[in-house]
Amino acid sequence: MAGKGKGAKAAAKKRLEAQKLLADNRQARHQYEILDTLETGIELLGTEVKAIRAGKANLRDGFCLIRQGQLQLHNVHIAGHEQASRYFNHEPLRVRRLLAHRREIDKLRGQLDTKGLTLIPLNIHLKGSWIKLTIGLGKGRKLHDKRQEERRKQDQKDLRSALKRL
Structure with missing residues (x-):
């Protein structure tokens, strides 16, 4: 019986690690009304994978375009990997192909x-060992x-706090 408990905890921990968030564009949900989302793969170089896993990605100014029938990710900054030399490192703002x-x-x-x-x-x-990018189809919000x-x-926050007090 004791073995089942350990296995269940280990499996739950593994599932949590498998869905780890590496970078988030919190500003996008404020500036855009997200109508639809799509999970895509990203074509990355080895040093980019290591940098993203280290949390060195910035999605704030990024956007996606469809060019020649392919989805492309523009203006996303992925810092260089610290352990790699300048020769082997990637260009931080290069255009990356999205896989869909x-x-x-x-x-x-x-x-x-x-x-x-627009695509944001x-x-x-x-997702498991794969790095995935979630893109959203958004409509810009006015002030x-x-x-x-x-x-x-x-208002929702105030309502929740009032209900907790009761």
């Missing part, structure tokens, strides 16, 4: 034709929309 099925790319292309929509990287996470969203969140 043709049907998914075509669906996104159709949705992007709608005025005001939301987070980089581990009054941002204020309204802040007010709604504050």
Whole structure:
């Protein structure tokens, strides 16, 4: 019986590690209304993988484009790996190819034709041993929309705290 408990705990711990969040674009959910999300793979170099696992990725100014039928990730800064020499290190702001099925790319292309929509990287996470990027199809928020969203969140927070006091 004691063996089952250890195995269950180890399996739960392994699952948690398998879904580890490596980088998050918190600003994106504030500036954009996310309509749809898609999990894609990223074509990375070895030093980029090591740098991302060390938490050296910045998604804040990133965006995605569809060029020549391929999804591309632009303006995402992945710092150089400290242990690698300058010769073997990668370029921090290079354009990276995203890996998605043709049907998914075509669906996104159709949705992007709608005025005001853009593709934004939301987070980089581990799925098993693979590094995945979640991108979101977003519509830019106006200033009054941002204020309204802040007010709604504050009201929900106040309501939860009032319910806790009861």
